[in-house]
Amino acid sequence: MQTGGGFSGYFKIYFLNPNTGYTTDVRGIYKTSDGGINWLTLSEVNVSNGCRISMANQNTGWITMAADSIIKTTNFFQTYGKQILPAIGIKIFAVVTLNVFAGLNQTNMIKTTNGGGNIVSVNIISTEIPGEFALYQNYPNPFNPVTNIRYAVKRQTSKLPGQSSVKLIVFDLLGREVEILLNRKQQAGTYEVIWDASAHPSGTYFYKLTTEDNTETKKMVLIK
Numbered sequence: 001m002q003t004g005g006g007f008s009g010y011f012k013i014y015f016l017n018p019n020t021g022y023t024t025d026v027r028g029i030y031k032t033s034d035g036g037i038n039w040l041t042l043s044e045v046n047v048s049n050g051c052r053i054s055m056a057n058q059n060t061g062w063i064t065m066a067a068d069s070i071i072k073t074t075n076f077f078q079t080y081g082k083q084i085l086p087a088i089g090i091k092i093f094a095v096v097t098l099n100v101f102a103g104l105n106q107t108n109m110i111k112t113t114n115g116g117g118n119i120v121s122v123n124i125i126s127t128e129i130p131g132e133f134a135l136y137q138n139y140p141n142p143f144n145p146v147t148n149i150r151y152a153v154k155r156q157t158s159k160l161p162g163q164s165s166v167k168l169i170v171f172d173l174l175g176r177e178v179e180i181l182l183n184r185k186q187q188a189g190t191y192e193v194i195w196d197a198s199a200h201p202s203g204t205y206f207y208k209l210t211t212e213d214n215t216e217t218k219k220m221v222l223i224k
Contacts, residue, residue, distance in 0.1 A: 018035055147195055151191055167182060
């Protein structure tokens, strides 16, 4: 393997052809276009020890991240986004077409047969500690097919340094669970989730935010 220098230990490497390939270390994702002679830093991200690059085909693949998220691409990492996984510590170890099997904390397993669902982006808007729990109206609303959901997580008095268990779930008009957008521990702050509802039909949906001490639900409308 040729490195080009400056790496902190490779975890996994994948080549699409003799020239184009990707690898990761603890500091980020790297791309080569000349067979590994030179490597370009594609993204500075928090990649976990033992992360893996796994491809279902020449275009669709995943990179396991730290905590409970994963990067997915549908064009061999020309563009990519995060998916939120249902628990912490997941590392992909086998891919068969769009069936992804992942080890969970070395004791359990999860499985998806739809490529892990849509890409969901979670961005921190502010680290200033909110005085109150809040769930804001999504925007745009109505939307097609992408919308933004902003919320504020306050410090839990019994938990330092302020982490909360946060769930954000979308339901349909009949109360059926449509998609889990978020299920993780978060520091106090203001966040925004970008939801792509391309896989869902037009209609009225509800999104519900739940922490240890609070819960709130709002309505949104998808029009295609």
